Amino acid sequence: MPGVGHLEQRRGTGRAHAPFARLPAPHGVTLAWAAVPARSAPPATLRTAAEPAGRDRGDGSRARERRAVSRALLRTLLEERIGPAFALQQQCGACGSSAHGPLRVVGAVRGVEVPLVSVSYAHPVPSGDGFPGAAAAEDGIAVVGIAPPGATAFGVDAELDTDGARRAVAEALGTATGIREWTRLEAVSKARGSGLPGAGPDSAAETGPEQRIFDLEFPALSATAVLSVALTPARRAPGRR
DSSP states (O other): OOOEEEEEEEETTEEEEEEEEEEOOSTTOEEEEEEEOTTSOOOSSOOOTTSOTTSOSSSSHHHHHHHHHHHHHHHHHHHHHHOSOOEEEEOOTTTOOSSSSOEEEEOOOTTSOOOOEEEEEEOOOOOSSOOTTGGGTTOEEEEEEEOOTTOSEEEEEEEEEOHHHHHHHHHHHTSOOOHHHHHHHHHHHHHHTOOOTTOOTTGGGOOOTTOEEEEEEEEETTEEEEEEEEEEOOOOOTTOO
């Protein structure tokens, strides 16, 4: 069963404690998720890995809220593994902005291996005709992942499985595919450090021989969350099994 814990978010001079849930995962991957409060409005369509997180389809409060939740969750999990002497750094490889781009862990104590991390956000996508649990439709989730030691590539992506999300996926990919195919594409693109332009439904299969992809489903808020993880683990030394 997933473990439940509490993360601490610093807000000005006060502190807020929010629950989070750990998710069981293979290959030494650490996964957990937490709710992003309903005051963060849902996006109109799915966001791709190629679209900068700073380009918010709202007033920016959603981006600040989900960033606060994900950072607090990542810090909680990282401190368990490498201690508190680290910082989270974000930078876009294309434009150099620190407002979006992949996250990196920096500044750990010498001799402590710094793990790869990845973050994903999911909000219910409006369907136009409602969906189960519409009263909580503006709630979202933040999912964070920490790769096992020695991993060379890592990416996670999650979506809430709603009618609106399924329609948005079909429009984005141009085929009647499922949520899992979308999250796999996103996870692989994050692990590669690339975006989705030109990617087709078969791109998730175009992985290196060492890359592993696995999926999880778990109840989150009013829907089922679909989560995909792409991982290139540490290479084993010759002769080792």
